[in-house]
Amino acid sequence: MNAPITAPRLTVGIISTGRVGTALGEALVAAGHDVLGVHAPSIASQTRAALRIPAARLGSIPEVTEAAQLVLLAVPDTELPAVIEQVAAVARPGQIVAHTAGAHGVGILAPVAAAGALVLAIHPAMTFVDTDDDVQRLASSCFGITAADDIGDAVAASLVLELGGTPVRIAESQRTLYHAALALGANNLNALITDAVTALRAAIDGPDQRADRATVDGGADGLAEQVLAPLVRAALENVLASGRQALTGPVARGDLSTVQRHLAALTELPDSGVAHGYRAMAARAATQQGNPDFLEMKVS
Incomplete structure:
Protein backbone atom coordinates (compact mmCIF):
# COMPACT_ATOMS: atom_id res chain seq x y z
CA MET A 1 0.00 0.00 0.00
CA ASN A 2 1.33 3.42 -0.93
CA ALA A 3 1.86 5.93 1.88
CA PRO A 4 -0.63 8.83 1.86
CA ILE A 5 0.57 11.95 0.12
CA THR A 6 0.97 14.86 2.52
CA ALA A 7 1.74 18.52 1.93
CA PRO A 8 5.43 19.37 2.37
CA ARG A 9 6.25 20.69 5.84
CA LEU A 10 7.97 24.05 6.01
CA THR A 11 10.35 25.56 8.50
CA VAL A 12 8.82 28.91 9.43
CA GLY A 13 10.17 32.17 10.82
CA ILE A 14 7.80 34.85 12.10
CA ILE A 15 8.57 38.57 12.30
CA SER A 16 7.08 39.52 14.74
CA THR A 17 4.89 37.90 17.42
CA GLY A 18 2.15 40.47 17.85
CA ARG A 19 -1.45 39.34 17.84
CA VAL A 20 -1.54 38.48 14.14
CA GLY A 21 1.87 36.83 13.92
CA THR A 22 1.28 34.72 17.01
CA ALA A 23 -2.13 33.50 15.86
CA LEU A 24 -0.76 32.60 12.43
CA GLY A 25 2.23 30.90 14.06
CA GLU A 26 -0.05 28.75 16.21
CA ALA A 27 -2.18 27.90 13.20
CA LEU A 28 0.88 26.92 11.13
CA VAL A 29 2.09 24.65 13.94
CA ALA A 30 -1.38 23.06 14.11
CA ALA A 31 -1.17 22.47 10.34
CA GLY A 32 2.08 20.56 10.80
CA HIS A 33 4.66 23.20 9.95
CA ASP A 34 7.70 23.84 12.12
CA VAL A 35 7.91 27.36 13.52
CA LEU A 36 11.61 27.41 14.37
CA GLY A 37 12.24 31.06 15.04
CA VAL A 38 10.51 34.31 15.88
CA HIS A 39 11.58 37.92 16.13
CA ALA A 40 9.98 39.37 19.25
CA PRO A 41 11.38 42.84 20.00
CA SER A 42 9.21 43.71 23.01
CA ILE A 43 8.73 42.03 26.39
CA ALA A 44 5.04 41.54 25.57
CA SER A 45 5.80 39.81 22.27
CA GLN A 46 8.48 37.65 23.88
CA THR A 47 6.06 36.57 26.59
CA ARG A 48 3.38 35.86 24.00
CA ALA A 49 5.75 33.76 21.92
CA ALA A 50 6.97 31.78 24.94
CA LEU A 51 3.42 30.92 25.95
CA ARG A 52 1.88 30.18 22.58
CA ILE A 53 4.77 29.10 20.32
CA PRO A 54 7.11 27.62 22.93
CA ALA A 55 9.28 25.60 20.52
CA ALA A 56 10.36 28.69 18.58
CA ARG A 57 13.69 30.33 19.31
CA LEU A 58 14.07 34.09 19.62
CA GLY A 59 16.33 35.74 17.08
CA SER A 60 17.11 38.86 15.11
CA ILE A 61 15.40 39.53 11.80
CA PRO A 62 18.37 38.22 9.75
CA GLU A 63 18.71 35.14 11.99
CA VAL A 64 15.03 34.25 11.75
CA THR A 65 15.03 34.84 7.99
CA GLU A 66 18.11 32.72 7.28
CA ALA A 67 16.75 29.73 9.25
CA ALA A 68 13.35 29.56 7.55
CA GLN A 69 11.85 28.32 4.30
CA LEU A 70 8.76 30.46 4.91
CA VAL A 71 9.23 33.90 6.44
CA LEU A 72 6.08 35.64 7.65
CA LEU A 73 6.24 39.42 8.12
CA ALA A 74 3.47 40.28 10.57
CA VAL A 75 4.44 43.86 11.39
CA PRO A 76 2.51 47.17 11.20
CA ASP A 77 2.43 48.84 7.79
CA THR A 78 4.66 51.67 8.99
CA GLU A 79 7.41 49.21 9.97
CA LEU A 80 7.19 47.03 6.86
CA PRO A 81 9.69 48.84 4.57
CA ALA A 82 12.49 48.74 7.18
CA VAL A 83 11.83 45.06 7.93
CA ILE A 84 11.78 44.22 4.22
CA GLU A 85 15.18 45.86 3.79
CA GLN A 86 16.67 43.59 6.47
CA VAL A 87 14.97 40.48 5.09
CA ALA A 88 16.07 41.25 1.52
CA ALA A 89 19.71 41.38 2.64
CA VAL A 90 19.67 37.67 3.54
CA ALA A 91 16.79 36.28 1.44
CA ARG A 92 17.61 33.53 -1.06
CA PRO A 93 16.12 31.74 -4.07
CA GLY A 94 13.57 29.08 -3.17
CA GLN A 95 12.50 30.88 -0.02
CA ILE A 96 8.90 32.09 0.51
CA VAL A 97 8.43 35.52 2.06
CA ALA A 98 4.90 36.70 2.83
CA HIS A 99 3.57 39.78 4.58
CA THR A 100 0.19 40.20 6.29
CA ALA A 101 -0.47 43.89 5.52
CA GLY A 102 -3.92 44.43 4.06
CA ALA A 103 -3.20 47.62 2.13
CA HIS A 104 -0.11 46.31 0.28
CA GLY A 105 0.34 43.73 -2.42
CA VAL A 106 3.64 42.17 -3.46
CA GLY A 107 5.11 45.32 -4.98
CA ILE A 108 6.47 46.42 -1.62
CA LEU A 109 8.39 43.13 -1.45
CA ALA A 110 10.36 43.91 -4.66
CA PRO A 111 13.74 43.95 -2.87
CA VAL A 112 13.03 40.43 -1.55
CA ALA A 113 11.88 39.23 -4.98
CA ALA A 114 15.11 40.60 -6.47
CA ALA A 115 16.98 38.23 -4.14
CA GLY A 116 15.15 35.32 -5.74
CA ALA A 117 12.52 34.61 -3.09
CA LEU A 118 8.86 33.92 -3.87
CA VAL A 119 6.87 36.85 -2.47
CA LEU A 120 3.25 36.81 -1.31
CA ALA A 121 0.70 39.07 0.37
CA ILE A 122 -1.56 37.08 2.69
CA HIS A 123 -3.93 39.16 4.82
CA PRO A 124 -6.45 37.57 7.19
CA ALA A 125 -9.70 39.54 7.11
CA MET A 126 -10.18 39.19 10.84
CA THR A 127 -9.73 41.15 14.05
CA PHE A 128 -7.54 39.64 16.76
CA VAL A 129 -8.02 39.86 20.53
CA ASP A 130 -4.87 38.08 21.74
CA THR A 131 -6.57 34.95 23.07
CA ASP A 132 -6.84 31.30 22.01
CA ASP A 133 -10.01 32.29 20.11
CA ASP A 134 -7.83 33.96 17.46
CA VAL A 135 -6.71 30.64 15.97
CA GLN A 136 -10.29 29.37 15.82
CA ARG A 137 -11.35 32.59 14.09
CA LEU A 138 -8.68 32.10 11.43
CA ALA A 139 -10.31 28.82 10.44
CA SER A 140 -13.50 30.65 9.49
CA SER A 141 -11.82 33.69 7.91
CA CYS A 142 -11.22 34.82 4.38
CA PHE A 143 -7.67 35.87 3.45
CA GLY A 144 -6.90 38.48 0.81
CA ILE A 145 -4.07 36.97 -1.25
CA THR A 146 -1.91 38.61 -3.92
CA ALA A 147 0.99 37.09 -5.84
CA ALA A 148 3.14 38.00 -8.83
CA ASP A 149 2.35 34.88 -10.84
CA ASP A 150 0.36 31.64 -10.92
CA ILE A 151 2.94 29.76 -8.88
CA GLY A 152 2.79 32.31 -6.09
CA ASP A 153 -0.99 32.34 -6.29
CA ALA A 154 -1.11 28.56 -5.85
CA VAL A 155 1.30 28.66 -2.90
CA ALA A 156 -0.63 31.44 -1.15
CA ALA A 157 -3.94 29.66 -1.67
CA SER A 158 -2.51 26.37 -0.39
CA LEU A 159 -1.20 27.99 2.79
CA VAL A 160 -4.55 29.62 3.49
CA LEU A 161 -6.44 26.39 2.88
CA GLU A 162 -4.10 24.58 5.26
CA LEU A 163 -5.05 27.07 7.96
CA GLY A 164 -8.72 26.34 7.32
CA GLY A 165 -9.36 29.73 5.72
CA THR A 166 -10.76 30.79 2.37
CA PRO A 167 -8.34 32.46 -0.09
CA VAL A 168 -9.76 35.46 -1.96
CA ARG A 169 -7.65 36.85 -4.81
CA ILE A 170 -7.10 40.61 -4.70
CA ALA A 171 -5.34 42.33 -7.59
CA GLU A 172 -2.21 44.31 -6.76
CA SER A 173 -3.91 47.52 -7.88
CA GLN A 174 -6.92 46.94 -5.61
CA ARG A 175 -5.21 46.19 -2.28
CA THR A 176 -5.78 49.68 -0.86
CA LEU A 177 -9.48 49.61 -1.77
CA TYR A 178 -9.76 46.11 -0.31
CA HIS A 179 -8.24 47.26 2.96
Missing part, protein backbone atom coordinates in the same frame (compact mmCIF):
# COMPACT_ATOMS: atom_id res chain seq x y z
CA ALA A 180 -10.35 50.43 3.06
CA ALA A 181 -13.50 48.32 2.73
CA LEU A 182 -12.49 46.17 5.68
CA ALA A 183 -11.67 49.22 7.80
CA LEU A 184 -15.00 50.79 6.87
CA GLY A 185 -16.89 47.70 7.96
CA ALA A 186 -14.91 46.64 11.04
CA ASN A 187 -12.96 49.57 12.47
CA ASN A 188 -15.76 52.07 11.97
CA LEU A 189 -18.23 49.62 13.48
CA ASN A 190 -16.26 50.01 16.70
CA ALA A 191 -16.81 53.78 16.64
CA LEU A 192 -20.50 53.35 15.82
CA ILE A 193 -21.20 50.91 18.66
CA THR A 194 -19.17 52.99 21.10
CA ASP A 195 -21.39 55.99 20.35
CA ALA A 196 -24.53 53.87 20.70
CA VAL A 197 -23.35 52.60 24.09
CA THR A 198 -22.61 56.18 25.19
CA ALA A 199 -26.11 57.37 24.29
CA LEU A 200 -27.83 54.35 25.81
CA ARG A 201 -25.88 54.65 29.06
CA ALA A 202 -26.98 58.28 29.29
CA ALA A 203 -30.59 57.21 28.81
CA ILE A 204 -30.37 54.46 31.42
CA ASP A 205 -28.43 56.55 33.95
CA GLY A 206 -30.33 59.81 33.36
CA PRO A 207 -31.37 62.17 36.16
CA ASP A 208 -34.91 60.76 36.29
CA GLN A 209 -33.71 57.16 36.64
CA ARG A 210 -32.74 55.43 39.86
CA ALA A 211 -29.60 53.46 39.06
CA ASP A 212 -30.62 50.62 41.37
CA ARG A 213 -33.95 50.26 39.56
CA ALA A 214 -32.75 50.11 35.95
CA THR A 215 -33.79 46.46 35.81
CA VAL A 216 -35.95 44.22 37.94
CA ASP A 217 -32.77 42.76 39.40
CA GLY A 218 -31.21 46.09 40.28
CA GLY A 219 -28.27 48.04 38.88
CA ALA A 220 -27.35 49.16 35.39
CA ASP A 221 -23.71 48.06 35.11
CA GLY A 222 -23.13 46.72 31.60
CA LEU A 223 -26.81 47.10 30.79
CA ALA A 224 -26.28 49.28 27.70
CA GLU A 225 -24.09 46.58 26.14
CA GLN A 226 -26.62 43.92 27.15
CA VAL A 227 -29.46 45.80 25.47
CA LEU A 228 -27.53 46.47 22.28
CA ALA A 229 -25.87 43.08 21.82
CA PRO A 230 -28.77 41.02 20.44
CA LEU A 231 -30.05 43.95 18.39
CA VAL A 232 -26.79 44.76 16.61
CA ARG A 233 -25.96 41.09 16.07
CA ALA A 234 -29.34 40.54 14.42
CA ALA A 235 -28.95 43.73 12.35
CA LEU A 236 -25.51 42.61 11.17
CA GLU A 237 -26.78 39.18 10.16
CA ASN A 238 -29.74 40.73 8.37
CA VAL A 239 -27.71 43.21 6.32
CA LEU A 240 -25.16 40.55 5.35
CA ALA A 241 -28.01 38.33 4.20
CA SER A 242 -30.29 40.90 2.58
CA GLY A 243 -28.27 44.06 1.97
CA ARG A 244 -29.85 47.50 2.25
CA GLN A 245 -33.33 46.00 2.12
CA ALA A 246 -32.77 44.84 5.71
CA LEU A 247 -32.88 48.42 7.04
CA THR A 248 -35.61 49.09 9.62
CA GLY A 249 -36.38 52.08 11.81
CA PRO A 250 -37.31 55.72 11.18
CA VAL A 251 -35.09 56.29 8.12
CA ALA A 252 -36.53 53.23 6.38
CA ARG A 253 -40.05 54.47 7.21
CA GLY A 254 -39.33 58.03 6.11
CA ASP A 255 -40.15 59.24 9.63
CA LEU A 256 -38.35 62.58 9.60
CA SER A 257 -39.99 63.78 12.81
CA THR A 258 -38.52 60.92 14.84
CA VAL A 259 -35.07 61.42 13.34
CA GLN A 260 -35.22 65.11 14.23
CA ARG A 261 -36.15 64.28 17.81
CA HIS A 262 -33.29 61.75 17.94
CA LEU A 263 -30.84 64.41 16.83
CA ALA A 264 -32.18 66.91 19.37
CA ALA A 265 -31.74 64.39 22.19
CA LEU A 266 -28.27 63.36 21.07
CA THR A 267 -27.19 67.00 20.85
CA GLU A 268 -27.71 67.26 24.61
CA LEU A 269 -24.93 64.72 25.26
CA PRO A 270 -21.55 66.09 26.41
CA ASP A 271 -19.90 64.51 23.37
CA SER A 272 -21.27 66.38 20.35
CA GLY A 273 -19.66 63.84 18.05
CA VAL A 274 -22.42 61.33 18.81
CA ALA A 275 -25.07 63.56 17.18
CA HIS A 276 -22.79 64.32 14.22
CA GLY A 277 -22.17 60.61 13.71
CA TYR A 278 -25.88 59.81 13.87
CA ARG A 279 -26.72 62.48 11.32
CA ALA A 280 -24.01 61.34 8.90
CA MET A 281 -25.04 57.69 9.10
CA ALA A 282 -28.76 58.53 8.83
CA ALA A 283 -28.04 60.64 5.74
CA ARG A 284 -26.05 57.80 4.19
CA ALA A 285 -28.79 55.28 4.97
CA ALA A 286 -31.39 57.60 3.44
CA THR A 287 -29.30 57.92 0.26
CA GLN A 288 -29.02 54.14 0.03
CA GLN A 289 -32.80 53.97 0.36
CA GLY A 290 -33.20 56.34 -2.57
CA ASN A 291 -34.16 59.40 -0.51
CA PRO A 292 -31.04 61.60 -0.45
CA ASP A 293 -32.96 64.75 0.57
CA PHE A 294 -34.38 63.11 3.68
CA LEU A 295 -32.11 64.96 6.11
CA GLU A 296 -32.06 68.31 4.34
CA MET A 297 -33.47 70.08 7.37
CA LYS A 298 -32.30 72.65 9.87
CA VAL A 299 -30.97 70.84 12.89
CA SER A 300 -28.36 72.40 15.14
Whole structure:
Protein backbone atom coordinates (compact mmCIF):
# COMPACT_ATOMS: atom_id res chain seq x y z
CA MET A 1 0.00 0.00 0.00
CA ASN A 2 1.33 3.42 -0.93
CA ALA A 3 1.86 5.93 1.88
CA PRO A 4 -0.63 8.83 1.86
CA ILE A 5 0.57 11.95 0.12
CA THR A 6 0.97 14.86 2.52
CA ALA A 7 1.74 18.52 1.93
CA PRO A 8 5.43 19.37 2.37
CA ARG A 9 6.25 20.69 5.84
CA LEU A 10 7.97 24.05 6.01
CA THR A 11 10.35 25.56 8.50
CA VAL A 12 8.82 28.91 9.43
CA GLY A 13 10.17 32.17 10.82
CA ILE A 14 7.80 34.85 12.10
CA ILE A 15 8.57 38.57 12.30
CA SER A 16 7.08 39.52 14.74
CA THR A 17 4.89 37.90 17.42
CA GLY A 18 2.15 40.47 17.85
CA ARG A 19 -1.45 39.34 17.84
CA VAL A 20 -1.54 38.48 14.14
CA GLY A 21 1.87 36.83 13.92
CA THR A 22 1.28 34.72 17.01
CA ALA A 23 -2.13 33.50 15.86
CA LEU A 24 -0.76 32.60 12.43
CA GLY A 25 2.23 30.90 14.06
CA GLU A 26 -0.05 28.75 16.21
CA ALA A 27 -2.18 27.90 13.20
CA LEU A 28 0.88 26.92 11.13
CA VAL A 29 2.09 24.65 13.94
CA ALA A 30 -1.38 23.06 14.11
CA ALA A 31 -1.17 22.47 10.34
CA GLY A 32 2.08 20.56 10.80
CA HIS A 33 4.66 23.20 9.95
CA ASP A 34 7.70 23.84 12.12
CA VAL A 35 7.91 27.36 13.52
CA LEU A 36 11.61 27.41 14.37
CA GLY A 37 12.24 31.06 15.04
CA VAL A 38 10.51 34.31 15.88
CA HIS A 39 11.58 37.92 16.13
CA ALA A 40 9.98 39.37 19.25
CA PRO A 41 11.38 42.84 20.00
CA SER A 42 9.21 43.71 23.01
CA ILE A 43 8.73 42.03 26.39
CA ALA A 44 5.04 41.54 25.57
CA SER A 45 5.80 39.81 22.27
CA GLN A 46 8.48 37.65 23.88
CA THR A 47 6.06 36.57 26.59
CA ARG A 48 3.38 35.86 24.00
CA ALA A 49 5.75 33.76 21.92
CA ALA A 50 6.97 31.78 24.94
CA LEU A 51 3.42 30.92 25.95
CA ARG A 52 1.88 30.18 22.58
CA ILE A 53 4.77 29.10 20.32
CA PRO A 54 7.11 27.62 22.93
CA ALA A 55 9.28 25.60 20.52
CA ALA A 56 10.36 28.69 18.58
CA ARG A 57 13.69 30.33 19.31
CA LEU A 58 14.07 34.09 19.62
CA GLY A 59 16.33 35.74 17.08
CA SER A 60 17.11 38.86 15.11
CA ILE A 61 15.40 39.53 11.80
CA PRO A 62 18.37 38.22 9.75
CA GLU A 63 18.71 35.14 11.99
CA VAL A 64 15.03 34.25 11.75
CA THR A 65 15.03 34.84 7.99
CA GLU A 66 18.11 32.72 7.28
CA ALA A 67 16.75 29.73 9.25
CA ALA A 68 13.35 29.56 7.55
CA GLN A 69 11.85 28.32 4.30
CA LEU A 70 8.76 30.46 4.91
CA VAL A 71 9.23 33.90 6.44
CA LEU A 72 6.08 35.64 7.65
CA LEU A 73 6.24 39.42 8.12
CA ALA A 74 3.47 40.28 10.57
CA VAL A 75 4.44 43.86 11.39
CA PRO A 76 2.51 47.17 11.20
CA ASP A 77 2.43 48.84 7.79
CA THR A 78 4.66 51.67 8.99
CA GLU A 79 7.41 49.21 9.97
CA LEU A 80 7.19 47.03 6.86
CA PRO A 81 9.69 48.84 4.57
CA ALA A 82 12.49 48.74 7.18
CA VAL A 83 11.83 45.06 7.93
CA ILE A 84 11.78 44.22 4.22
CA GLU A 85 15.18 45.86 3.79
CA GLN A 86 16.67 43.59 6.47
CA VAL A 87 14.97 40.48 5.09
CA ALA A 88 16.07 41.25 1.52
CA ALA A 89 19.71 41.38 2.64
CA VAL A 90 19.67 37.67 3.54
CA ALA A 91 16.79 36.28 1.44
CA ARG A 92 17.61 33.53 -1.06
CA PRO A 93 16.12 31.74 -4.07
CA GLY A 94 13.57 29.08 -3.17
CA GLN A 95 12.50 30.88 -0.02
CA ILE A 96 8.90 32.09 0.51
CA VAL A 97 8.43 35.52 2.06
CA ALA A 98 4.90 36.70 2.83
CA HIS A 99 3.57 39.78 4.58
CA THR A 100 0.19 40.20 6.29
CA ALA A 101 -0.47 43.89 5.52
CA GLY A 102 -3.92 44.43 4.06
CA ALA A 103 -3.20 47.62 2.13
CA HIS A 104 -0.11 46.31 0.28
CA GLY A 105 0.34 43.73 -2.42
CA VAL A 106 3.64 42.17 -3.46
CA GLY A 107 5.11 45.32 -4.98
CA ILE A 108 6.47 46.42 -1.62
CA LEU A 109 8.39 43.13 -1.45
CA ALA A 110 10.36 43.91 -4.66
CA PRO A 111 13.74 43.95 -2.87
CA VAL A 112 13.03 40.43 -1.55
CA ALA A 113 11.88 39.23 -4.98
CA ALA A 114 15.11 40.60 -6.47
CA ALA A 115 16.98 38.23 -4.14
CA GLY A 116 15.15 35.32 -5.74
CA ALA A 117 12.52 34.61 -3.09
CA LEU A 118 8.86 33.92 -3.87
CA VAL A 119 6.87 36.85 -2.47
CA LEU A 120 3.25 36.81 -1.31
CA ALA A 121 0.70 39.07 0.37
CA ILE A 122 -1.56 37.08 2.69
CA HIS A 123 -3.93 39.16 4.82
CA PRO A 124 -6.45 37.57 7.19
CA ALA A 125 -9.70 39.54 7.11
CA MET A 126 -10.18 39.19 10.84
CA THR A 127 -9.73 41.15 14.05
CA PHE A 128 -7.54 39.64 16.76
CA VAL A 129 -8.02 39.86 20.53
CA ASP A 130 -4.87 38.08 21.74
CA THR A 131 -6.57 34.95 23.07
CA ASP A 132 -6.84 31.30 22.01
CA ASP A 133 -10.01 32.29 20.11
CA ASP A 134 -7.83 33.96 17.46
CA VAL A 135 -6.71 30.64 15.97
CA GLN A 136 -10.29 29.37 15.82
CA ARG A 137 -11.35 32.59 14.09
CA LEU A 138 -8.68 32.10 11.43
CA ALA A 139 -10.31 28.82 10.44
CA SER A 140 -13.50 30.65 9.49
CA SER A 141 -11.82 33.69 7.91
CA CYS A 142 -11.22 34.82 4.38
CA PHE A 143 -7.67 35.87 3.45
CA GLY A 144 -6.90 38.48 0.81
CA ILE A 145 -4.07 36.97 -1.25
CA THR A 146 -1.91 38.61 -3.92
CA ALA A 147 0.99 37.09 -5.84
CA ALA A 148 3.14 38.00 -8.83
CA ASP A 149 2.35 34.88 -10.84
CA ASP A 150 0.36 31.64 -10.92
CA ILE A 151 2.94 29.76 -8.88
CA GLY A 152 2.79 32.31 -6.09
CA ASP A 153 -0.99 32.34 -6.29
CA ALA A 154 -1.11 28.56 -5.85
CA VAL A 155 1.30 28.66 -2.90
CA ALA A 156 -0.63 31.44 -1.15
CA ALA A 157 -3.94 29.66 -1.67
CA SER A 158 -2.51 26.37 -0.39
CA LEU A 159 -1.20 27.99 2.79
CA VAL A 160 -4.55 29.62 3.49
CA LEU A 161 -6.44 26.39 2.88
CA GLU A 162 -4.10 24.58 5.26
CA LEU A 163 -5.05 27.07 7.96
CA GLY A 164 -8.72 26.34 7.32
CA GLY A 165 -9.36 29.73 5.72
CA THR A 166 -10.76 30.79 2.37
CA PRO A 167 -8.34 32.46 -0.09
CA VAL A 168 -9.76 35.46 -1.96
CA ARG A 169 -7.65 36.85 -4.81
CA ILE A 170 -7.10 40.61 -4.70
CA ALA A 171 -5.34 42.33 -7.59
CA GLU A 172 -2.21 44.31 -6.76
CA SER A 173 -3.91 47.52 -7.88
CA GLN A 174 -6.92 46.94 -5.61
CA ARG A 175 -5.21 46.19 -2.28
CA THR A 176 -5.78 49.68 -0.86
CA LEU A 177 -9.48 49.61 -1.77
CA TYR A 178 -9.76 46.11 -0.31
CA HIS A 179 -8.24 47.26 2.96
CA ALA A 180 -10.35 50.43 3.06
CA ALA A 181 -13.50 48.32 2.73
CA LEU A 182 -12.49 46.17 5.68
CA ALA A 183 -11.67 49.22 7.80
CA LEU A 184 -15.00 50.79 6.87
CA GLY A 185 -16.89 47.70 7.96
CA ALA A 186 -14.91 46.64 11.04
CA ASN A 187 -12.96 49.57 12.47
CA ASN A 188 -15.76 52.07 11.97
CA LEU A 189 -18.23 49.62 13.48
CA ASN A 190 -16.26 50.01 16.70
CA ALA A 191 -16.81 53.78 16.64
CA LEU A 192 -20.50 53.35 15.82
CA ILE A 193 -21.20 50.91 18.66
CA THR A 194 -19.17 52.99 21.10
CA ASP A 195 -21.39 55.99 20.35
CA ALA A 196 -24.53 53.87 20.70
CA VAL A 197 -23.35 52.60 24.09
CA THR A 198 -22.61 56.18 25.19
CA ALA A 199 -26.11 57.37 24.29
CA LEU A 200 -27.83 54.35 25.81
CA ARG A 201 -25.88 54.65 29.06
CA ALA A 202 -26.98 58.28 29.29
CA ALA A 203 -30.59 57.21 28.81
CA ILE A 204 -30.37 54.46 31.42
CA ASP A 205 -28.43 56.55 33.95
CA GLY A 206 -30.33 59.81 33.36
CA PRO A 207 -31.37 62.17 36.16
CA ASP A 208 -34.91 60.76 36.29
CA GLN A 209 -33.71 57.16 36.64
CA ARG A 210 -32.74 55.43 39.86
CA ALA A 211 -29.60 53.46 39.06
CA ASP A 212 -30.62 50.62 41.37
CA ARG A 213 -33.95 50.26 39.56
CA ALA A 214 -32.75 50.11 35.95
CA THR A 215 -33.79 46.46 35.81
CA VAL A 216 -35.95 44.22 37.94
CA ASP A 217 -32.77 42.76 39.40
CA GLY A 218 -31.21 46.09 40.28
CA GLY A 219 -28.27 48.04 38.88
CA ALA A 220 -27.35 49.16 35.39
CA ASP A 221 -23.71 48.06 35.11
CA GLY A 222 -23.13 46.72 31.60
CA LEU A 223 -26.81 47.10 30.79
CA ALA A 224 -26.28 49.28 27.70
CA GLU A 225 -24.09 46.58 26.14
CA GLN A 226 -26.62 43.92 27.15
CA VAL A 227 -29.46 45.80 25.47
CA LEU A 228 -27.53 46.47 22.28
CA ALA A 229 -25.87 43.08 21.82
CA PRO A 230 -28.77 41.02 20.44
CA LEU A 231 -30.05 43.95 18.39
CA VAL A 232 -26.79 44.76 16.61
CA ARG A 233 -25.96 41.09 16.07
CA ALA A 234 -29.34 40.54 14.42
CA ALA A 235 -28.95 43.73 12.35
CA LEU A 236 -25.51 42.61 11.17
CA GLU A 237 -26.78 39.18 10.16
CA ASN A 238 -29.74 40.73 8.37
CA VAL A 239 -27.71 43.21 6.32
CA LEU A 240 -25.16 40.55 5.35
CA ALA A 241 -28.01 38.33 4.20
CA SER A 242 -30.29 40.90 2.58
CA GLY A 243 -28.27 44.06 1.97
CA ARG A 244 -29.85 47.50 2.25
CA GLN A 245 -33.33 46.00 2.12
CA ALA A 246 -32.77 44.84 5.71
CA LEU A 247 -32.88 48.42 7.04
CA THR A 248 -35.61 49.09 9.62
CA GLY A 249 -36.38 52.08 11.81
CA PRO A 250 -37.31 55.72 11.18
CA VAL A 251 -35.09 56.29 8.12
CA ALA A 252 -36.53 53.23 6.38
CA ARG A 253 -40.05 54.47 7.21
CA GLY A 254 -39.33 58.03 6.11
CA ASP A 255 -40.15 59.24 9.63
CA LEU A 256 -38.35 62.58 9.60
CA SER A 257 -39.99 63.78 12.81
CA THR A 258 -38.52 60.92 14.84
CA VAL A 259 -35.07 61.42 13.34
CA GLN A 260 -35.22 65.11 14.23
CA ARG A 261 -36.15 64.28 17.81
CA HIS A 262 -33.29 61.75 17.94
CA LEU A 263 -30.84 64.41 16.83
CA ALA A 264 -32.18 66.91 19.37
CA ALA A 265 -31.74 64.39 22.19
CA LEU A 266 -28.27 63.36 21.07
CA THR A 267 -27.19 67.00 20.85
CA GLU A 268 -27.71 67.26 24.61
CA LEU A 269 -24.93 64.72 25.26
CA PRO A 270 -21.55 66.09 26.41
CA ASP A 271 -19.90 64.51 23.37
CA SER A 272 -21.27 66.38 20.35
CA GLY A 273 -19.66 63.84 18.05
CA VAL A 274 -22.42 61.33 18.81
CA ALA A 275 -25.07 63.56 17.18
CA HIS A 276 -22.79 64.32 14.22
CA GLY A 277 -22.17 60.61 13.71
CA TYR A 278 -25.88 59.81 13.87
CA ARG A 279 -26.72 62.48 11.32
CA ALA A 280 -24.01 61.34 8.90
CA MET A 281 -25.04 57.69 9.10
CA ALA A 282 -28.76 58.53 8.83
CA ALA A 283 -28.04 60.64 5.74
CA ARG A 284 -26.05 57.80 4.19
CA ALA A 285 -28.79 55.28 4.97
CA ALA A 286 -31.39 57.60 3.44
CA THR A 287 -29.30 57.92 0.26
CA GLN A 288 -29.02 54.14 0.03
CA GLN A 289 -32.80 53.97 0.36
CA GLY A 290 -33.20 56.34 -2.57
CA ASN A 291 -34.16 59.40 -0.51
CA PRO A 292 -31.04 61.60 -0.45
CA ASP A 293 -32.96 64.75 0.57
CA PHE A 294 -34.38 63.11 3.68
CA LEU A 295 -32.11 64.96 6.11
CA GLU A 296 -32.06 68.31 4.34
CA MET A 297 -33.47 70.08 7.37
CA LYS A 298 -32.30 72.65 9.87
CA VAL A 299 -30.97 70.84 12.89
CA SER A 300 -28.36 72.40 15.14
